[in-house]
Amino acid sequence: MIDTHCHLTHAKFGDDADGAVARARAAGVTACVTIGTGVEDGIRARELARRHAGVVFATAGLDPFSSHAAGGAFDAAYDALVALLEEGGFCAVGEIGLDYHYDLDPRKVQAEWFERQLDLAARLDVPVVVHVREAHDDMAAILRSHSRNRGVIHSFTGGPADAERYLAIGWHLAFNGVVTFKNADEIRAAARLVPLDRILVETDSPYLAPNPKRGARCEPAFVVHTLQALAAVRGEDASVLEAATTSNARHLFRIGTR
Ligand SMILES: [Zn+2]
Numbered sequence: 248m249i250d251t252h253c254h255l256t257h258a259k260f261g262d263d264a265d266g267a268v269a270r271a272r273a274a275g276v277t278a279c280v281t282i283g284t285g286v287e288d289g290i291r292a293r294e295l296a297r298r299h300a301g302v303v304f305a306t307a308g309l310d311p312f313s314s315h316a317a318g319g320a321f322d323a324a325y326d327a328l329v330a331l332l333e334e335g336g337f338c339a340v341g342e343i344g345l346d347y348h349y350d351l352d353p354r355k356v357q358a359e360w361f362e363r364q365l366d367l368a369a370r371l372d373v374p375v376v377v378h379v380r381e382a383h384d385d386m387a388a389i390l391r392s393h394s395r396n397r398g399v400i401h402s403f404t405g406g407p408a409d410a411e412r413y414l415a416i417g418w419h420l421a422f423n424g425v426v427t428f429k430n431a432d433e434i435r436a437a438a439r440l441v442p443l444d445r446i447l448v449e450t451d452s453p454y455l456a457p458n459p460k461r462g463a464r465c466e467p468a469f470v471v472h473t474l475q476a477l478a479a480v481r482g483e484d485a486s487v488l489e490a491a492t493t494s495n496a497r498h499l500f501r502i503g504t505r
Contacts, residue, residue: 248276248474248489249496250467251421252342252376252401252449255281255303256291259453259464267452268299271467277493278502279467280304280449282342282376285313286327293336304502307331308343310378314360315351325363332371338500340368341376342401345389348380362389369395374499376401377418387412399499402451403437410437414445419499421447424457424465427476435480443483443491447499448474 250271255264271279281296281303283289289307296305309317309324317324332340343364345357352360368375375398379386383405390396390413399419403410410420420441425431438446448470450457456465457472474492478485497503 248448248470249493249502250276250279250450250452250470251399251447251496251500252423253279253281253452253467254284254454255279255295255452255467256283256288257453260466264295265298267466267468268303271470272302274468274471276467276470278302278304278496280306280338280376280496280500280502283307283337284310284342285316286324286331288313289328289331289337296336301503304338304500305336306339306341306376307337308339308341308364308376309360310342311344311346311349311351311357311360314357321360325360328364329367332367332373337373338502339374339376339398340364340371341398342378343375344378344380345382345386346378346380347382347385354382354385358385358389362393365389365393365396368398369393374398378402380404383409383412387416390418391416397499399447401449402455404431404434405437406433407437407440410440414441419445419447419495421449422473422477423449423451424455424461424469424473426473426480427458428461438477438480443487444495446477446488446492447495448477448492
């Protein structure tokens with residue numbers, strides 16, 4: 248299986264990122280996509296990917312937190328991101344998106360940053376890893392108007408109606424440890440209606456450890472628990488879901504196909 252969203256460069260992994268990759272491999276995880284949030288983090292993600300060629304793959308993007316941190320210097324941060332992505336070594340732009348939970352920047356400004364990076368991904372012909380929190384209406388509208396983009400709604404935590412909107416415009420949905428949490432009935436209802444060719448699994452580690460590891464520092468090996476829980480929710484054989492999510496990840500991110 249493939250963990251399509253982890254943060255192996257996060258400080259919580261310290262010097263244990265290589266250990267986390269080894270434990271993931273031992274648990275049957277064939278590949279991990281480590282997400283670079285910002286230019287510096289993207290460089291670190293790519294270094295890790297080069298050290299674990301064919302196993303770890305990197306992305307880079309200015310998420311709502313790093314673009315907020317860039318403050319008025321967004322143009323400079325964006326230019327640096329373009330230069331970094333054009334160097335190569337990345338399988339996607341992301342994570343990027345809208346976060347109305349923290350609302351760090353005005354929504355109009357968040358949308359502007361997001362849309363510029365969508366256009367960049369379309370130009371570079373790479374998929375997009377989307378972060379969306381409490382912003383499904385605006386997100387669906389933006390993605391609908393950017394039909395050249397493809398990608399994944401990561402850490403999908405909406406309900407069935409939200410899922411339908413993204414599926415209708417061709418996007419993938421990725422589920423993580425939240426699907427194992429007690430109060431996640433709406434998310435499980437959404438997970439049941441995602442077609443087998445549009446579903447992905449992830450950890451979002453070091454956050455959101457799935458049951459029975461809840462409370463621990465999450466790591467890519469734990470995606471095994473999420474996959475099993477998701478298969479049970481969907482009434483599928485875990486091996487069927489594993490094969491499908493792995494194939495979907497390979498095709499979407501164009502990894503492991505060389
Ligand atoms: Zn993330």
